[in-house]
Amino acid sequence: MPEINPALENVGTGFAAFLSPPGPEVIRFTVGQPDFDTPLPIVEEAKAALDRGETAYTRTQGSVELCQAVAEHLTIHNIKANPDDVVVTPGCKQAVLYAMMATLEADDEVLLLSPAWPSYDGMLKLLNYVPVHVPVRRDNYHPDFNALEAAVTSKTKAIMLNSPNNPTGAVYTPEEIQQLLDFATKHDLWIIDDMIYATLAWTDYPYTSPSSLPGGAERTITIGGWSKGWAMTGWRLGWITGPKRVMDGVKKVNVSAATHVATFMMPAATVALGLKEETAMMAASFKERRGIIHKLLMDLPGVIVPEPEGAFYALCDIKGTGMSDIEFATRALEEAGVQLIPGSLMEGGEGFVRISYATSAENIREGVRRLSVWLNSL
DSSP, X not given: OOOOOGGGGGXXXXXXXXXXXXXXXXXXXXXXXXXXXXXXXXXXXXXXXXXXXXXXXXXXXXXXXXXXXXXXXXXXXXXXXXXXXXXXXXXXXHHHHHHHHHHOOTTOEEEEEESOOHHHHHHHHHTTXXXXXXXXXXXXXXXXXXXXXXHOOTTEEEEEEESSOTTTOOOOOHHHHHHHHHHHHHTTOEEEEEOTTTXXXXXXXXXXXXXXXXXXXXXXXXXXXXXXXXXXXXXOOXXXXXXXXXXXXHHHXXXXXXXXXXXXXXXXXXXXXXXXXXXXXXXXXXXXXXXXXXXXXXTSTTOBOOOOOBTTEEEEEOGGGTOOHHHHHHHIIIIIOEEOEEGGGSTTOXXXXXXXXOSOHHHHHHHHHHHHHHHHHO
């Protein structure tokens, strides 16, 4: 019998084992999904597009109007994108995959700031590229530049950035982004910048794109999407833009891989990028919840939690409890009725658990109360 792809043996399934929906009595701190409905104007525009019969093939990279809207939106972050070099993809994951396929060759190494969202590792291994996990600082989960320098080899081709970060909640400073750009320039690396949480930064400084800095645009591939900031996870819509020579390659990949996203969703995605009040309301709510959960988590025995700076995650050091992260997560579910993510599902995350606070303030208070009762009873 013919064999399957041997690369699959090395590809994990990320958080899947700890994402199965538990009973309604369990507080879920697992899913990185806004608990808001998609804003009504977006939904209504999708319905209207269906009523207009917008269900046929269309421009493969996305409608002219949508690509222009993405380029205009990116100017908020001082990113200059040519609408002709914007491709709308079936989710942000697909955009990351396209960036890798357009810039890397077999056995190329990519630096990941560890612990990193596990899909990056899986994608690289699927394509026979090599993920190199570089530990971040443990006091604030920001880049460790000495560790990055030590990790570079002759095969290093790119560095993956994600700020605001999943799973750590870190938001890299403008000075750190400049250092990362200088590092990439020194070693002639591509920068793949996943800005999916860009609208959810709680720091005094905003998300900063390496593309916005002098010399950054020529080596930065910018990836984002509608899932988090617009509460559109199930719509599976992302974008990718970057230097023309990269985007010419991305367009070829997209045509062969997906053709284009659903035609009737393109007008809805365009409407979404024009919304202000709805997205600001959601961001303000998550910022408020950040304050609530951090204060409560800090009181848990044996748990250390640097203040989350963005997205909707808190990465908790639980080594002081004497438990491994797998034991902690398993017992938290069984004994406290709280579901969370063990860090060892990500390389470099051993001894940590990830908590998503994309749930109600009521659930946050009750969930941490349960953890407190459980830990104090041990």
